[in-house]
Structures are given as C-alpha cells and as structure tokens.
Amino acid sequence: MNPTTIHRVEVLRPLFAAATHEASAAMCRWTDGVISLTLDDICELPLEEVTAELGFSDDFMTMVVLGIESEPGTVLILTFDEENARQLAATLTRRQRNTTPEWDELEISALTETGNILGCAYVNALTRLTGQILIPSPPYFVRDYFASVLEQALVEQAMSSDTALLCRTGFHREGENLNWHVLFIPSKSLREKLERSVASVSHDRARR
Amino acid sequence: MTVTASSSSLGSKIINVGMGQTAVGDKEAVFTSVLGSCIGIVLWHPHLGMGAIAHVVLPDSHGQNGQPGKFADTAVPYLIRQLADIGCPRTGLVAKIAGGACMFRGGGPLQIGDDNIAATRTILRQHGIAITAEDVGGTSGRKITFECATGRLVVEVAGQTVRVL
Numbered sequence: 001m002n003p004t005t006i007h008r009v010e011v012l013r014p015l016f017a018a019a020t021h022e023a024s025a026a027m028c029r030w031t032d033g034v035i036s037l038t039l040d041d042i043c044e045l046p047l048e049e050v051t052a053e054l055g056f057s058d059d060f061m062t063m064v065v066l067g068i069e070s071e072p073g074t075v076l077i078l079t080f081d082e083e084n085a086r087q088l089a090a091t092l093t094r095r096q097r098n099t100t101p102e103w104d105e106l107e108i109s110a111l112t113e114t115g116n117i118l119g120c121a122y123v124n125a126l127t128r129l130t131g132q133i134l135i136p137s138p139p140y141f142v143r144d145y146f147a148s149v150l151e152q153a154l155v156e157q158a159m160s161s162d163t164a165l166l167c168r169t170g171f172h173r174e175g176e177n178l179n180w181h182v183l184f185i186p187s188k189s190l191r192e193k194l195e196r197s198v199a200s201v202s203h204d205r206a207r208r
Numbered sequence: 209m210t211v212t213a214s215s216s217s218l219g220s221k222i223i224n225v226g227m228g229q230t231a232v233g234d235k236e237a238v239f240t241s242v243l244g245s246c247i248g249i250v251l252w253h254p255h256l257g258m259g260a261i262a263h264v265v266l267p268d269s270h271g272q273n274g275q276p277g278k279f280a281d282t283a284v285p286y287l288i289r290q291l292a293d294i295g296c297p298r299t300g301l302v303a304k305i306a307g308g309a310c311m312f313r314g315g316g317p318l319q320i321g322d323d324n325i326a327a328t329r330t331i332l333r334q335h336g337i338a339i340t341a342e343d344v345g346g347t348s349g350r351k352i353t354f355e356c357a358t359g360r361l362v363v364e365v366a367g368q369t370v371r372v373l
C-alpha cells in the first residue's frame with residue numbers, strides 16, 4: 001500500500017468514526033443496550049487481496065446487504081457467523097434459539113430489521129455530516145459464501161479501479177468482541193464526495 | 209498477478225485465486241476460488257495434465273490496461289499464453305467454466321453475472337476452445353476446486369450436493 005493511499009484513508013477516519021458512533025447508539029436502543037460498535041479499520045486494498053485480508057473468504061456467513069440508491073456501487077454489509085446470527089435472532093424475537101437448519105420468517109425478519117436500523121443510522125449520519133443525500137436501499141438477507149457476496153459488492157469498483165476502500169466495524173457485547181462485522185464499501189464517486197466534504201469542513205474550521 | 213505452480217517447485221500445493229488473478233500449473237497443481245457474479249475460467253489440456261484458471265470479474269476490458277485476468281476478453285488469450293510458456297500447446301485445450309451468479313436474487317448491487325457468462329462463452333468460441341462442462345448462473349455463490357491432473361472441477365454450493373464437472 002502506498003503512502004498516498006494511507007493518507008487518503010486516514011482523512012476519512014473521523015467521518016466514519018462518527019457514523020459508527022451513531023450506528024452504535026441505534027443498535028443499543030434496538031438491543032436494549034447490549035450491543036455496541038467500534039470502528040476497526042479503514043483500508044484500501046487491491047481487489048484480489050480483499051477477501052483474503054478480511055480473513056473469512058470461503059466461510060459461509062449470514063449477511064444483510066444494503067445499497068445506496070443515489071450512489072450505485074456503494075454497499076453496506078452486516079455479517080454474522082451462524083451461531084451469532086441465530087443468537088441475535090433469538091434475543092430479538094424473545095424465543096429459544098432455533099436449532100433447525102432452515103431459517104424461519106421471524107428470524108429472517110429480525111436480522112433484516114437489524115441491518116435496516118443499523119444501516120439507516122450509519123447512512124443518515126454520513127448524510128448529516130457531509131450534506132450528501134444518501135438513501136439506503138431495502139435490505140437483502142443472504143446466507144452464502146462471504147467472498148461471493150463481497151465480490152458482487154465490489155463489481156462497481158472493479159470497473160474503474162484495481163483497488164477498493166473498505167471501512168470495517170466490529171461489535172461488542174458487554175466488553176466482549178462478537179463475530180459480527182459491518183463493511184461499508186463506498187463507490188469511487190461517493191468516496192470522492194466524502195473526501196471533498198471532509199476537506200471543506202477542515203478548511204472552514206481552519207478559517208475560523 | 210499469475211501464480212505458476214509446478215510439481216518441482218510447489219508439489220500439490222493448493223493455490224487460492226482471488227478476484228482478477230490467474231494461475232497456471234502442471235498436473236500437481238490444484239486451484240481453488242470462491243465465486244459470486246465472477247466467472248472461473250479453466251483451460252485444461254487433458255493429455256498433458258496442464259491447466260490454467262482466471263477469476264474473471266467483468267465481461268469486457270474496453271481496452272483498459274490492468275490485470276488480464278480481471279476481464280473475460282483479456283483473460284482467455286492471457287491464459288493461452290501462460291500455458292504456452294510452460295510448454296502447453298493451444299491445440300487440444302478445453303474449457304470448464306463456473307460462476308456468474310445473480311446474487312441477491314437480482315436486486316441490490318449491480319448484477320453482472322449474466323454478462324460475464326455471455327462474454328466468456330463468446331471469447332472461448334472466438335478462440336476455438338470448446339466448453340466441455342459448465343455450472344453457471346443461479347443466485348448462489350460457488351466454491352470451486354480444479355485439479356490439473358484429473359481435470360475434475362469440483363463445485364460446492366451451500367446447501368446443495370457437491371457437483372463434479
């Protein structure tokens with residue numbers, strides 16, 4: 001990774017940290033204060049290294065995927081392993097953990113709504129902080145190979161670049177790390193807009 | 209980036225092929241990749257046990273420079289050249305392809321699976337290479353493993369029986 005890339009990623013860190021903070025507050029309300037989020041990493045990677053770098057390339061995961069309707073190519077993916085996904089669904093639906101292989105409608109609905117709440121809080125924060133109008137798409141519930149879903153999410157970036165920017169957020173429950181993650185992957189166009197917004201805010205602050 | 213696997217240097221090491229990457233090898237080589245809308249194109253010489261794979265992301269390079277394995281139109285001629293470099297002639301090559309799913313059941317982010325399938329078939333036909341087996345389309349991801357020694361392309365789809373092409 002070259003120094004220029006690292007610099008550009010760091011420029012966006014305060015913005016994504018603020019969005020993560022707002023998403024964390026929404027998750028606390030949704031889960032009665034049990035779950036919180038922290039920004040783990042913002043990195044730009046060569047496309048061919050993305051899945052390996054994230055560490056669960058051929059793992060089968062439960063995911064909720066949201067796009068941004070006004071910014072094609074921008075994707076937010078909420079990922080869980082099977083155990084954590086089932087446990088969260090059981091907690092939210094106030095039922096015993098489902099042990100059958102198939103997911104029932106209520107479990108899917110609980111996870112999808114979680115993705116919707118988290119994604120909307122995250123995206124609304126970016127809208128408020130940057131002035132860009134970002135409207136999340138309806139959430140999609142997916143159980144599949146993580147790499148298969150991620151590569152679909154990266155197609156738009158692949159059209160114009162050999163690298164992708166990933167913003168990775170971790171989850172915690174009462175101080176313990178959970179095997180849940182949020183990946184926010186902005187399109188090249190949105191990334192440029194976010195960088196301009198951050199630069200503009202910094203410039204305004206410097207003038208005061 | 210192309211990974212070259214030979215029996216003398218790597219034994220039967222399994223090579224994971226990421227987005228846009230290619231790999232080439234002799235009969236000791238085993239390639240693996242996880243695919244969504246992308247296409248795994250395997251070229252194989254049945255008599256020599258040599259093979260190559262590309263993890264194709266997009267159908268057409270439109271003249272862009274970059275990783276040749278990223279686009280269907282550049283990946284196929286590149287694989288042919290890579291095989292020639294290890295002594296594998298173009299004559300006798302066959303192709304197996306997998307991937308090109310329409311993830312999220314047609315909604316969500318840009319869907320390119322069908323375009324990838326069509327472009328791959330076209331470019332292979334233009335190069336006179338027959339597709340002897342394929343597992344494409346659908347709405348689920350695939351994990352593929354290709355053995356150069358046998359020509360077996362193993363396709364795993366979650367919740368389904370493993371298919372061997």
